[in-house]
Amino acid sequence: MKIIDVIKVASKSLTSNKLRSMLTMLGIIIGVAAVIIMIAVSSGTETAIADQINSLGANLVFVMSSFSQGGAGGGMGASTGGLVYSDADAIANSVPHVAGVAVEQNTTQTIKYGNIVLEDVSILGTTPDFTKVREIELKEGRFLNDQELERSTRTAILGATIAKELFGDTYPIGQKISVGTLKLTVVGVFEEKGLVSGVDYDARVYVPITLVFDKLMNSQFSRIAGDRVRMIYVTVDDKENIDAVILQINLLLSKLHDVPLESPDFQISTQQDIIQTQSATTESFRILLAWVAGVSLIVGGIGIMNIMLVSVTERTREIGIRQAVGATPQDIQSQFLTEALILSLVGGLIGVIFGITGSWVFSKFGDMPTVVDPFSIVLAFGSAAAVGILFGYLPANKAAKLDPIVALRHE
Amino acid sequence: MTDSVIIRTDQLKKIYQMGEIEVPALNGVSITIQEGEFVAIMGPSGSGKSTLMNILGCLDSPTDGQYYLDDQDVSKLNRAQLAHIRNEKLGFIFQSYNLLPRMSAVENVTLPMMYNKAAAGNQVEMTKKAEELLGIVGLGDRMHHQPKELSGGQQQRVAIARALINDPVLVLADEPTGNLDTKSANEIMEILHNLHQSGRTIVMVTHEPDIAEQTQRIIAVRDGLVELDHENGRE
Structure with missing residues (x-):
């Protein structure tokens, strides 16, 4: 048939x-x-x-503090664990193929403007390179500059949500807000970014990291060990060099922190790692x-x-x-x-x-x-x-x- | 005249296995049927005439003995080979017509051609031939009717057309008038006579003596054996 x-x-x-x-x-x-x-x-x-995750910037490497692995009893330098501010400079100066470095340290404060009070707001201390590394656009004003970082100027850049809650229709640039006991001048407002891997980029206030060290998180340790940072963002010039940069940072920081390479007091991950974890x-x-x-x-x-x-x-x-x-x-x-x-x-x-x-x-x-x-x-x-x-x-x-x-x- | 022999059987035996018991249905049947003969096979129920018909129709194989159909030994063929023999050399007419219910008369007639290697696929040719045959059996005006729209006699005529479509060497009719009234039965017998006149070889099983009387030759089967084989008065 x-x-x-x-x-x-x-x-x-x-x-x-x-x-x-x-x-x-x-x-x-x-x-x-x-x-x-x-x-x-x-x-x-x-x-x-x-x-x-990729929208937060290309070819990013995240260096995070991990205290659990701290070299207890080391006694010397920063061996009590964690990243310090000077690590960022060290990376920027001595690791090849690094295009940009930004540092981040956060704290939580109550902020006020007029009679509006917002409690438990995340304050992110960072460096001028932050916008370059994380690719967040400003809606108004400008971001931090090197001078402000050096002098720990009392300036703030607001996340979109915070700006809306504090100012509503009022033009925010040039206004003064209270953060904890400090009066800060608003110099910029970010575009909306939304929630990325559980972090709301719009509900934060960005200030010079030096201000966080000096006025907001003053700690005894910093005199001995240097100023603690939570995270260092490193941008690599080309995707191909990411692995080399990671290796270099590992070697450099292990040496600086005086910890063994196999049990460091920090951890390094890439966007790819984060994507995989989430997937x-x-x-x-x-x-x-x-x-x-x-x-x-x-x-x-x-x-x-x-x-x-x-x-x-x-x-x-x-x-x-x-x-x-x-x-x-x-x-x-x-x-x-x-x-x-x-x-x-x-x-x-x-x-x-x-x-x-x-x-x-x-x-x-x-x-x-x-x-x-x-x-x-x-x-x-x-x-x-x-x-x-x-x-x-x-x-x-x-x-x-x-x-x-x-x-x-x-x- | 060996070339004109259509059926030759040699000591055909068929034994059915019913559990442990062997039940013989045919005990050695030897018959020869020439081309152009019109033969009736008669016998009471249980005589083995149905078994003989099934074997002659290549629907079943003998347990022992030989069956030559159109000079070919078909007694040892497998199921697929028997299907090809049925398709190319045989035409069946059943008591209950056995038409496919959801097909028109023309479609029913072309059915055997669909399974024919040489003919299959040429729809136009097949339909033309089917229409021609339906015309011969007198159904030229009912070609696209379904079986349920046709009377018993008309259905049987469709079945006859179907039996002829592949131009078989042998037409087997199993009680072709068994379900019909006298008038329709006579019409069917008339068609069979005409086929016989035009040279067809027809073997018909029947238990009605007056139908059997209309053939050339009667073979009576009893207890699995040929009891009588005689020329008939007619023709």
């Missing part, structure tokens, strides 16, 4: 019972749509995370979804097998007639396999359409970023076809094995 005729015969028998065919396909439709939406949601989430949290969720999608595909396949078995029994006489006029066992087998395959492929196709539409609906109305991966369409469609062949095989084989004499006598 010609393939085109096999397909015609199969589609004819499927369309003669439309409701049943639709219901049989439903399982496959749901399964395929689930696979596509699942992959779209998880890769959308991943892309969003990566975009956010790992979505990973288990994704595996769960993959199982659900996979199971619904299998359930869909069992549905096809079930209906095909019923169909073979119902059409035993038809099979007998076809055998009598010359259909070989293989002809009969291909006919039923084709039916199963059409069910799963058409179901798969509808599932793909639902999957793409569903992903779009999720991103449009569900506030959930989705990216439809072409590979997921191929995967879902391929699985549907495989399910059709796999679960169609048993009924088709049963049909092919029927004895024509018995089949012809079947009522």
